[in-house]
Amino acid sequence: MQELITRAKELLADGTVVRVLGWKAGDLSYNPEAAYFETAESLDEFVYNGFCGQNLSKMMIEASKLEGKTLVCLKPCDTYSFNQLIKEHRVDREKAYIIGVGCKGKLNVEKLREMGIKGIKSISGAELTDACEELHISTIYGDKTVAYKEAMLERCHVCKGKEHMIYDEIIGESKDTKDADRFAEVEKIEKMSPEERFAFFQKELSKCIRCNACRNACPACSCRKCVFDSTKFDSAQKANVDSFEEKMFHIIRAFHVAGRCTDCGECSRVCPQGIPLHLFNRKFIKDIDTFYGEYQAGADDQSKGPLTSFTFDDVEPGVVAERG
Amino acid sequence: MSIEAKEEFRPKIVAFCCNWCSYAGADLAGSSRLSYPADVKIIRVPCSCRVNPMFILRAFEKGADGVIMCGCHPGDCHYTTGNYYARRRMTLLFSMLDFIGVENGRTRVEWVSAAEGVKFSQTMNEFVEKIYSLGKNVRLEDLRCRN
Amino acid sequence: MYKIEKENLEALFRKIAESQDLILPIKKAGQTNFGLWNEGEEADLDTLKTVKSGKDAFFPQSETLYTCVRDGKKLTVEPEELRSSPFVVFGMKACDVKGMEVLDKVFLADPIDTFYAARRDHGTIVAMACHEPEESCFCKVFGTDAADPAADVAVWMVEGTLYWKAISEKGQALTEAVKDLLTDADASDEAKVSAEKEAIHNIVEQLPYTHLSLEGWDGNATDEKFNSPVWETLYKPCLACGTCTFVCPTCQCYDIKDYDTGHGVKRYRCWDSCMYSDFTMMAHGNNRTSQMQRFRQRFMHKLVYFPANNNGMYSCVGCGRCVEKCPSSLNIVKVIKAFEKHGGEK
Numbered sequence: 001m002q003e004l005i006t007r008a009k010e011l012l013a014d015g016t017v018v019r020v021l022g023w024k025a026g027d028l029s030y031n032p033e034a035a036y037f038e039t040a041e042s043l044d045e046f047v048y049n050g051f052c053g054q055n056l057s058k059m060m061i062e063a064s065k066l067e068g069k070t071l072v073c074l075k076p077c078d079t080y081s082f083n084q085l086i087k088e089h090r091v092d093r094e095k096a097y098i099i100g101v102g103c104k105g106k107l108n109v110e111k112l113r114e115m116g117i118k119g120i121k122s123i124s125g126a127e128l129t130d131a132c133e134e135l136h137i138s139t140i141y142g143d144k145t146v147a148y149k150e151a152m153l154e155r156c157h158v159c160k161g162k163e164h165m166i167y168d169e170i171i172g173e174s175k176d177t178k179d180a181d182r183f184a185e186v187e188k189i190e191k192m193s194p195e196e197r198f199a200f201f202q203k204e205l206s207k208c209i210r211c212n213a214c215r216n217a218c219p220a221c222s223c224r225k226c227v228f229d230s231t232k233f234d235s236a237q238k239a240n241v242d243s244f245e246e247k248m249f250h251i252i253r254a255f256h257v258a259g260r261c262t263d264c265g266e267c268s269r270v271c272p273q274g275i276p277l278h279l280f281n282r283k284f285i286k287d288i289d290t291f292y293g294e295y296q297a298g299a300d301d302q303s304k305g306p307l308t309s310f311t312f313d314d315v316e317p318g319v320v321a322e323r324g
Numbered sequence: 325m326s327i328e329a330k331e332e333f334r335p336k337i338v339a340f341c342c343n344w345c346s347y348a349g350a351d352l353a354g355s356s357r358l359s360y361p362a363d364v365k366i367i368r369v370p371c372s373c374r375v376n377p378m379f380i381l382r383a384f385e386k387g388a389d390g391v392i393m394c395g396c397h398p399g400d401c402h403y404t405t406g407n408y409y410a411r412r413r414m415t416l417l418f419s420m421l422d423f424i425g426v427e428n429g430r431t432r433v434e435w436v437s438a439a440e441g442v443k444f445s446q447t448m449n450e451f452v453e454k455i456y457s458l459g460k461n462v463r464l465e466d467l468r469c470r471n
Numbered sequence: 472m473y474k475i476e477k478e479n480l481e482a483l484f485r486k487i488a489e490s491q492d493l494i495l496p497i498k499k500a501g502q503t504n505f506g507l508w509n510e511g512e513e514a515d516l517d518t519l520k521t522v523k524s525g526k527d528a529f530f531p532q533s534e535t536l537y538t539c540v541r542d543g544k545k546l547t548v549e550p551e552e553l554r555s556s557p558f559v560v561f562g563m564k565a566c567d568v569k570g571m572e573v574l575d576k577v578f579l580a581d582p583i584d585t586f587y588a589a590r591r592d593h594g595t596i597v598a599m600a601c602h603e604p605e606e607s608c609f610c611k612v613f614g615t616d617a618a619d620p621a622a623d624v625a626v627w628m629v630e631g632t633l634y635w636k637a638i639s640e641k642g643q644a645l646t647e648a649v650k651d652l653l654t655d656a657d658a659s660d661e662a663k664v665s666a667e668k669e670a671i672h673n674i675v676e677q678l679p680y681t682h683l684s685l686e687g688w689d690g691n692a693t694d695e696k697f698n699s700p701v702w703e704t705l706y707k708p709c710l711a712c713g714t715c716t717f718v719c720p721t722c723q724c725y726d727i728k729d730y731d732t733g734h735g736v737k738r739y740r741c742w743d744s745c746m747y748s749d750f751t752m753m754a755h756g757n758n759r760t761s762q763m764q765r766f767r768q769r770f771m772h773k774l775v776y777f778p779a780n781n782n783g784m785y786s787c788v789g790c791g792r793c794v795e796k797c798p799s800s801l802n803i804v805k806v807i808k809a810f811e812k813h814g815g816e817k
Contacts, residue, residue, distance in 0.1 A: 026800055026805075027679070027804065027805060027808060028606060028607075028679065028794075031794075031800035032800060033708045033799055033800040033801055033805070034707070034708040034799060035704075035707065035708065036704070036707060054708075054798075054799065059708075114501075118519070118603060118605045118606075119603065119604070119605050119606050119674070119678075120605075120606050121606065121679070139606075140603075140606070140674055140677055140678075141603060186423075189423065190423065194422070194425045194426070194427060194428075195425065196425070197423065197424060197425035198424065198425025198426070198463055199425070200425070201424045201425060202425075203499060203500045204500050206499070207499065207500060207502055207504070207522075209522075209523065209532065209713075209714075209717045209718075210713070210717075211712050211713040211714040211716075211717050211744075212711075212712045212713060212747075213710060213712035213713075213714050213798045215712075216710040216711055216712040217710055217712070217798055227378070229747070229748055229749060231749050231752055238713075238726060238728075238741045238742065238743060238744075238747070239533050239728070239730070239739065239741045244385055244464065244465065244466040244467070245466070247381075247424065247464065248378075248381050248382075248385065251377070251381065251417075251420055251421075251424070252377060252378055252381065254420070255377050255416070255417065255420070258416055269798070270710075270712070270714075270798030272522055272714045272717075272718060272796040272798075273502050273504075273522055274500075274501050274502050275500075280420070283419070283420060283423050284416055284420065287415070287416055287419045287420075288416070291412075291415060291416075292412070306412070307409070307412055307413060307416075308409075310405065310408035310409060310411070310412055311408075312398065312399070312408070314408065314411055314412060314415070315415060316411065316415070316433065317411065317414040317415045317418050317431075317432075317433040318432070318433065319415065320415065320418040320419045320422050320428050321418075321428045321429060321432075323422075386733045387733065468535075468730055468732050468737050469732045469733050469734075
């Protein structure tokens with residue numbers, strides 16, 4: 001982290017960048033927030049640790065509109081989103097100075113709460129200075145030690161790898177934290193009967209409170225005006241009336257990012273109700289891989305997306321019914 | 325299914341037909357006096373590619389029991405490539421609907437040319453039959469639209 | 472005071488549910504929220520904070536106000552009936568109950584919101600003391616006592632026994648109705664409850680936010696706070712989602728819309744969020760056009776405008792749900808602290 005701060009100060013001083021987009025220390029041990037830093041002094045508050053999970057690529061859409069270059073800290077998986085945004089002309093590569101920051105898996109405080117850990121006073125082991133094996137948590141109700149892995153975000157268990165797809169320089173070490181198959185959950189659901197699948201999604205989606213956090217956090221959801229925000233649209237985004245609205249919202253949300261979703265997992269990270277929203281995106285990714293060949297959105301900034309291209313002998317939609 | 329039950333349940337079916345091929349095909353079916361059930365309501369769209377996934381969900385929301393999309397045969401699109409894009413989109417959408425547990429017979433895509441009045445009527449008859457066997461759509465309807 | 476063993480709670484729920492609706496924290500797909508209890512449902516009284524507060528029992532996220540039905544040339548308008556049957560909300564916390572006080576100020580002031588008033592009249596709140604307050608809690612800052620909830624019935628869970636104390640008339644009526652299942656508490660039980668209260672107070676003192684200062688935040692601070700440059704940097708990470716407003720026990724803004732059913736219209740109201748771009752949208756457009764303004768609105772409302780109109784009562788109760796749930800780790804505490812830090816700057 002110190003190396004990052006020193007480098008950021010240098011780049012600010014020599015005028016390469018006019019601001020730094022990173023994280024600011026929070027007031028609890030696990031809640032740093034995204035922040036802009038414009039002076040060397042303000043960088044004293046800069047922090048980068050295991051709780052800096054937010055994908056800052058999306059904030060670069062706004063930062064691209066500002067005067068001058070922005071230094072942005074991107075983790076390996078964030079760089080996929082950034083590439084995708086370049087492809088869609090939503091960010092300006094020239095306006096960004098990308099420091100690829102090391103990542104050893106990001107943490108989810110909700111996972112700790114699920115383990116029954118509460119009254120957290122401090123957490124050590126999330127500083128990324130060591131191998132990130134253990135977290136030591138001191139709480140009002142006693143001290144706890146948990147494996148770093150156990151507290152990781154779902155997306156880190158299916159890590160896309162420790163390579164940054166786009167960067168100007170890299171600071172810090174990364175670790176591939178993959179220990180599960182990306183499509184395992186999707187496959188498990190596919191094997192259920194339609195009734196079971198319906199019941200599963202009904203249960204999960206009925207928790208939705210229509211807060212739109214999934215949409216607003218998503219780097220692929222970059223429309224200036226979302227169809228669900230349109231006041232001319234006859235069904236309001238805010239109505240949490242019955243189960244249909246949520247299904248409609250989540251299917252359409254996932255569909256609108258199909259072929260563009262890099263599977264960064266922000267949707268599931270931000271959901272206040274813990275809905276596994278990545279399942280929708282992964283189902284589309286899996287189908288795209290099966291039907292049209294493997295494709296990883298954001299692996300480059302040039303290739304055509306699967307829904308903006310076609311071949312003459314694509315499968316017919318009837319394949320779904322035949323598959324049974 | 326018994327005949328009585330059939331009489332009770334009248335499915336609502338929405339058919340999105342492209343202006344250049346399938347709608348003309350439906351016209352031909354009409355002028356050749358080929359019959360297809362009156363449960364099918366046709367919505368004319370400029371191209372099958374115009375069909376937004378939201379249209380299909382919206383139809384189900386408002387009480388449709390089945391949705392079918394018809395367009396020009398691949399290669400014959402009036403706008404050259406529209407139906408190729410539509411084909412990919414519908415494949416993914418249908419797969420997603422299947423994934424969340426909606427019976428997969430409720431959605432269908434069929435390519436019908438302007439000369440295929442017979443195919444149009446056959447397709448519609450088949451589809452209506454299928455929806456009869458599946459019964460009312462309860463998994464994707466909006467309860468507010470009932471009564 | 473009465474008591475009941477934890478393992479008999481199911482029988483208590485069954486008894487209450489016989490004669491009225493029972494709403495309590497239910498665990499569903501890993502998350503605990505207030506919901507209607509039915510036989511076999513998993514009641515979860517151990518989770519300190521439900522994701523949403525219990526306010527939806529009185530002010531649902533979405534409710535139909537009336538329905539128009541068109542049948543040929545005939546048009547009928549059917550108003551929605553007001554709540555006329557009693558119900559019990561079990562397991563709210565002291566902060567949630569305080570949140571209801573805030574809502575009362577809004578909905579029971581003239582003009583009275585009849586939908587809300589009917590639910591308030593028919594609802595009995597059984598509130599539970601917070602056995603183990605968490606680091607995100609700061610109810611003491613707003614004068615709430617986590618150990619002694621001010622509801623119709625207050626309950627304490629101590630070592631597998633639930634202690635039950637009726638406070639209001641409604642609470643006494645409920646106590647009468649379930650008396651068969653309760654046993655009288657003796658002096659030693661009273662002592663246990665007192666000890667529990669003291670333990671809770673001790674924990675509350677140790678919480679990181681407990682000594683947050685509200686100095687400078689009151690109904691007279693409008694100009695100073697509104698024009699502060701602090702907002703400009705503070706709002707930056709805000710995603711403009713509605714999480715904070717929807718999990719908040721005091722947020723009360725709503726929108727009224729029409730839903731086209733294909734053969735009529737359902738007019739409904741649903742929670743709105745000041746974080747949304749179409750909040751307070753009018754024919755001429757929107758009077759808050761940037762996210763900074765929308766973000767500022769939320770906190771100014773809670774800490775300045777509301778106290779200005781309600782004898783100094785803040786519309787924040789310190790439940791800490793926004794602290795836990797904000798996807799960008801922003802929250803009202805950070806706002807208060809930011810102003811404290813930049814207090815001298817203008």
